[in-house]
Amino acid sequence: MLEIRDLTITAQGRSLVQDLSLQVPGQGITALLGPSGCGKTSVLKWLAGILPKGLRARGVLRLDGRDCAAPLPALAYQPQSDALFPWLTIAENAALGLRVGGLSAAEARARVLPLFAPFGLQGSEGAFPEALSGGMRQRAAFLRTMVQDSRYVLLDEPFSALDAVTRLRMQSWLLDRLAAHPRGVLLVTHDLQEAAALADRICVMMRSRLVTLPVDLPHSARSEAAMAPLREHLKSLLLEERLP
Amino acid sequence: MLEIRDLTITAQGRSLVQDLSLQVPGQGITALLGPSGCGKTSVLKWLAGILPKGLRARGVLRLDGRDCAAPLPALAYQPQSDALFPWLTIAENAALGLRVGGLSAAEARARVLPLFAPFGLQGSEGAFPEALSGGMRQRAAFLRTMVQDSRYVLLDEPFSALDAVTRLRMQSWLLDRLAAHPRGVLLVTHDLQEAAALADRICVMMRSRLVTLPVDLPHSARSEAAMAPLREHLKSLLLEERLP
Amino acid sequence: QTPVTVALDWTLNTNHVGIIAARDRGLYEEAGLTVEVLPFSDTSSAALVAAGAADFGYLSALAFLSAKAGGADLTALWATMQHETGRLVYNLDNTEIKRPADLSGRTYAGFGSAWEAALIGTMIRHDGGQPEWETVTLGTGAYEALASGAVDFTLEVATWEGVNGRLLGRRQGSFRYQDYGVPDQHNGYIATRAGVLRERPEIVKAFMEATKAGYDWAADHPEEAADLLLKAGDFARPELVHASMQAIIDGGWLRDESGGIGLIRADRFEGMARFLYDSGVLKDQSGQALVWPGDLSGWYDQSWRD
Amino acid sequence: MSRMLSPLALFLLLFAVWEGYCRLSGVSELVLPGPLAVLHALYIHRDAIGVHALATVLVALPGFALSVSFAVLTSMLLHACPRAERAVLPVFVASQTIPLVALAPLMILWFGFGLLPKILLVILVTFLPVLLSLLSGYRQTPAAFTELLQSMGAGGFEIFRRATWPSARPAFFAGLRISATYAIVATIFAEYAGARQGIGIWILSAKNSFRADLVLAGVVVSALLTLTLLAVLRGIEVLTRPGRGGRGHA
Amino acid sequence: MSRMLSPLALFLLLFAVWEGYCRLSGVSELVLPGPLAVLHALYIHRDAIGVHALATVLVALPGFALSVSFAVLTSMLLHACPRAERAVLPVFVASQTIPLVALAPLMILWFGFGLLPKILLVILVTFLPVLLSLLSGYRQTPAAFTELLQSMGAGGFEIFRRATWPSARPAFFAGLRISATYAIVATIFAEYAGARQGIGIWILSAKNSFRADLVLAGVVVSALLTLTLLAVLRGIEVLTRPGRGGRGHA
Numbered sequence A, B: 001m002l003e004i005r006d007l008t009i010t011a012q013g014r015s016l017v018q019d020l021s022l023q024v025p026g027q028g029i030t031a032l033l034g035p036s037g038c039g040k041t042s043v044l045k046w047l048a049g050i051l052p053k054g055l056r057a058r059g060v061l062r063l064d065g066r067d068c069a070a071p072l073p074a075l076a077y078q079p080q081s082d083a084l085f086p087w088l089t090i091a092e093n094a095a096l097g098l099r100v101g102g103l104s105a106a107e108a109r110a111r112v113l114p115l116f117a118p119f120g121l122q123g124s125e126g127a128f129p130e131a132l133s134g135g136m137r138q139r140a141a142f143l144r145t146m147v148q149d150s151r152y153v154l155l156d157e158p159f160s161a162l163d164a165v166t167r168l169r170m171q172s173w174l175l176d177r178l179a180a181h182p183r184g185v186l187l188v189t190h191d192l193q194e195a196a197a198l199a200d201r202i203c204v205m206m207r208s209r210l211v212t213l214p215v216d217l218p219h220s221a222r223s224e225a226a227m228a229p230l231r232e233h234l235k236s237l238l239l240e241e242r243l244p
Numbered sequence C: 001q002t003p004v005t006v007a008l009d010w011t012l013n014t015n016h017v018g019i020i021a022a023r024d025r026g027l028y029e030e031a032g033l034t035v036e037v038l039p040f041s042d043t044s045s046a047a048l049v050a051a052g053a054a055d056f057g058y059l060s061a062l063a064f065l066s067a068k069a070g071g072a073d074l075t076a077l078w079a080t081m082q083h084e085t086g087r088l089v090y091n092l093d094n095t096e097i098k099r100p101a102d103l104s105g106r107t108y109a110g111f112g113s114a115w116e117a118a119l120i121g122t123m124i125r126h127d128g129g130q131p132e133w134e135t136v137t138l139g140t141g142a143y144e145a146l147a148s149g150a151v152d153f154t155l156e157v158a159t160w161e162g163v164n165g166r167l168l169g170r171r172q173g174s175f176r177y178q179d180y181g182v183p184d185q186h187n188g189y190i191a192t193r194a195g196v197l198r199e200r201p202e203i204v205k206a207f208m209e210a211t212k213a214g215y216d217w218a219a220d221h222p223e224e225a226a227d228l229l230l231k232a233g234d235f236a237r238p239e240l241v242h243a244s245m246q247a248i249i250d251g252g253w254l255r256d257e258s259g260g261i262g263l264i265r266a267d268r269f270e271g272m273a274r275f276l277y278d279s280g281v282l283k284d285q286s287g288q289a290l291v292w293p294g295d296l297s298g299w300y301d302q303s304w305r306d
Numbered sequence D, E: 001m002s003r004m005l006s007p008l009a010l011f012l013l014l015f016a017v018w019e020g021y022c023r024l025s026g027v028s029e030l031v032l033p034g035p036l037a038v039l040h041a042l043y044i045h046r047d048a049i050g051v052h053a054l055a056t057v058l059v060a061l062p063g064f065a066l067s068v069s070f071a072v073l074t075s076m077l078l079h080a081c082p083r084a085e086r087a088v089l090p091v092f093v094a095s096q097t098i099p100l101v102a103l104a105p106l107m108i109l110w111f112g113f114g115l116l117p118k119i120l121l122v123i124l125v126t127f128l129p130v131l132l133s134l135l136s137g138y139r140q141t142p143a144a145f146t147e148l149l150q151s152m153g154a155g156g157f158e159i160f161r162r163a164t165w166p167s168a169r170p171a172f173f174a175g176l177r178i179s180a181t182y183a184i185v186a187t188i189f190a191e192y193a194g195a196r197q198g199i200g201i202w203i204l205s206a207k208n209s210f211r212a213d214l215v216l217a218g219v220v221v222s223a224l225l226t227l228t229l230l231a232v233l234r235g236i237e238v239l240t241r242p243g244r245g246g247r248g249h250a
């Protein structure tokens, strides 16, 4: 269980996030929703220990009931921008987390390569990022994050650049993977359908409070129609909020 | 009427786009769909006259029945990455197209500022891009594109980083604007719901052909339920395709 | 008033005293000239005159002869010192050096000109030694290097560095060139381009006569001349200027046996030129040793004297 | 204020070590005078050295200004015409490989004792760092920025002005800093080969009268002039900085 | 091959203009010999000049190598400790403002005529461009890259190795190029102040024998040595380039 308590993030005196408390269980997907600019990325960056210079944060981070400080080695983080290194090939980019984790180049490569086909990236292993489409880059970044096998995963809009079908494919890959190797996922998304389809609980960041909605239906039963009421509920929550 | 005839784009001998022919009427929205990596961005870049160095293109571009060469001054283009200049404030970034078009700084500013409120960017006029969230940056880029008032607009996934509600707001802004000032829009999107809600016709790029579906329902009548069959049809078209 | 520039061969020293005296006592002005003494720079005075960057130049004998041999269009008008003022110096602490032959195999601090090798080689050979030594080119740094013992010997001007060493109590010994097979010569030429001589002889005459008057006055008033010089430049030790002036007068360097000043004598002039040519240090464009040109009378011209 | 404290402390420390060495080792004043002796000499001769310093500045500043203008113009021409860049750049680089010690006296012979040869030398020394930095800065411009402007119908110069130049700004100032560091030193060098006044002349005559303290006083003045120039450039950079745009961006 | 043609043509053109000027203006060989005369002198004295060239290379190369290693190490230390950077950088910059003409003779006095003072001078001249380029290159690293590595739990050195250094690669080579341009010239300069052999000595004695053709022959050799060094660096840069990663990225 990863736990944020009373997190406040301020920029030059203005507070972006106010007294946020949030729990990410060690299993399943926690979706984090909120209007654009409400501070989702900032919360993730704080968790990953990389809050930008201009921002100040105050709050407590607890892992399994014990206080701890970011960055946690138990976390893997996919930033909202893909952050692929232009001087590394896609395979090398994908292997980056493993290399940093101490694996040899060959071991890391062996772990990474089997995922290229399910990610629709076969043939691009040796290409450099600039030769890839936006969606391909995003999948490469997702691959880099998922292959790290950390206990917790922070995903910042990982599928925003994917078409509907590719997105479905990646979503079901994620669910399968989590079923095989249970991990805690904190998924920032702006897609209500995606949240409804994937999440085990949905947190909506609103100006003054955080609303948490559990989703108990098994994934297989979550048809578009079955989830429509939940989506409408989420939409009405978001509509309540006005951007500053 | 903007017309592409027999466009073929190749990279090092491999062809990315093969004999594509596509028409963008001077009014309404033409949505361009296709699996990630199928070449949508490349087609838009070719239209904007900025195909990257590694790629070669062959094909004819016609405007109102006359052959012409890219870049057309009649086009405004929003790239898939926001491409905001880090050394300009958001207001200056938004005014960039107008400034290039010859307006004075003051005139351009006067044209740009009224749009900040409807775009949910009020207060960020003087901020630099790095202090904005991903969704805010995307809206700034959208603002920069739309304020140019060109006859045709090319949008490459303009709403991919927006949450559902902000996205709805921007979509309806776009529809209102087009109703007031009719222009031709070519909209690349991977969101079937978005395509179904906005487009007057939908083109799906498939490996060997382009499928064009007209959407005749008035926008006000396009409820989620009413468009479900179209979405299912689009999904099945996309599913036919396998990535290379 | 005609502007005229003079380039110097070394930082301002007592060799130049006549020029400074003529300038600061108004002799040039009376002759209708405004003379600028250019500060000593890294560019040799012979080159400055030859290229037209200066009208007149004070040149060491060897610079003048090397430039002439190299084809420079120079004519000597004046010779300050009637005998060779150069000497080879070494440290007396270096007890193994007793005579030029002992210099064999030692380190020499040089000035980067070809004739030094001929000079040193001749002296060692004349004294029966092997003419082999190591050269470190140091230029103006040579004297400090010798004083600190970093090198074994160098060449100096007796009336300047020689006096300086004595004043500082440096234990230094010296060998005179002319004692070891090198011909005696004048030292310190004032020269101009042949073109100037041809086209503006009246300027040459006016300048040289005032200069001569300056040296004459300095020879008669060494103390006052030293004071004048001290005012004209930065000198680390005023006493060096006075002592050097005194040494020049005492040594009879300025005025020859008959009391003449600035005279160029054919035998001493040719003797040194001959030595340079015979030692083979002068080379032409294709690397061949220069052939003796025969008549040297065109290399100097004192017709400005009445 | 406090940003200047640590370098100041380091300078003082270095000077103290130097002074201590001079006192304890008993090295001759002729070889290595201590910093106090140097400062004392500087104080005593402040008027004379001031005149020379002014002469140096009056060569270095116009030379540097001309050099930078020339470098900016050239960089724009070469950027506009990559083919010319390929032909011309090696020639410029070759010009830097000419040892000044050989060239300076020749320049004096060719152009005399006036301003011209010295300004030419300053240009020769300071020109290339600015040019190379600019060209490499131009090349770092993200393709997305130039593409965007192109799609807006911007012409070559408009793209340059709005994307290429701002992208090259940090590189430009880096090049300026390198060049400015050399401007005064190059002037002194040129004066060495032939001049009527200037810090170079001061140092040369000090050296020739075996006054290491005066030589080092000249060195101190040269360093102060250069540091002043660098501080002015720094000021310009900070004052003209657009927001916090200096950072890289992914 | 054809990439080398245009600069070659430009060089030939410049030489032709120079030769033409010498012939037509009738300027004295002593002041400005034509390029043919210079090449002729170079050919005749190739053996003697070769010995001097070798001596110069044997100082310049170790000096340059030491300087670059030192600059890389220092840049890493200063990058790891920004507070030290603020204290130390001004001192390094100040070291560049010392006129070599004044320092070189003193160095010879202090350290003798051996390799040491010359190598120190080469380091002094070539050190800062590499250091400054590296530091500015490090600063251009996109924050997204370092943040990503930080989130992966990478330590300071790992971040440096995987993001900062590759980002600074273009800047590093730009700095290397500037420094390499000065390495030979600085050696010649140091030789001028005192040496047994080397192109500097060759040029000095040629100057003192009023042989402008031999001076310029020395200049040509110096230029060739520098251009060779630059070509070698260019080769290293191209050979070690990772893919096409040189481009900027938005």
Ligand SMILES: Nc1ncnc2c1ncn2[C@@H]1O[C@H](COP(=O)(O)OP(=O)(O)OP(=O)(O)O)[C@@H](O)[C@H]1O
Pocket: A130, A131, A132, A133, A134, A135, A136, A161, A162, A163, B011, B016, B034, B035, B036, B037, B038, B039, B040, B041, B042, B043, B052, B053, B054, B055, B080, B190
């Ligand atoms: N510079 C390049 N060199 C080589 N191949 C390239 C280059 N740019 C793009 N490609 C290839 O062209 C194909 C199409 O890319 P494009 O960006 O047009 O796709 P897209 O349809 O926009 O995808 P997405 O929805 O993921 O943005 C991809 O397979 C990509 O690998």
Ligand SMILES: Nc1ncnc2c1ncn2[C@@H]1O[C@H](COP(=O)(O)OP(=O)(O)OP(=O)(O)O)[C@@H](O)[C@H]1O
Pocket: A011, A016, A034, A035, A036, A037, A038, A039, A040, A041, A042, A043, A052, A053, A054, A055, A080, A190, B130, B131, B132, B133, B134, B135, B136, B161, B162, B163
């Ligand atoms: N470096 C910074 N300095 C000042 N303000 C910042 C900085 N970074 C972010 N902000 C502000 O913090 C707020 C939240 O930004 P954040 O990126 O966390 O939003 P988000 O919820 O991820 O939005 P989106 O869905 O659009 O990505 C925004 O209003 C933004 O302007």
Ligand SMILES: Cc1ncc(C[n+]2csc(CCO)c2C)c(N)n1
Pocket: C009, C010, C013, C015, C060, C062, C085, C086, C087, C111, C155, C156, C157, C160, C161
């Ligand atoms: C005052 C004075 N001192 C030293 C030299 C330098 N110098 C050049 S050649 C040579 C040898 C003289 O025979 C010497 C010592 C000078 N020109 N004038």
Ligand SMILES: [Mg+2]
Pocket: A040, A041, A042, A080, A156, B133, B134, B135
């Ligand atoms: Mg975000």
Ligand SMILES: [Mg+2]
Pocket: A133, A134, A135, B040, B041, B042, B080, B156
């Ligand atoms: Mg795309």
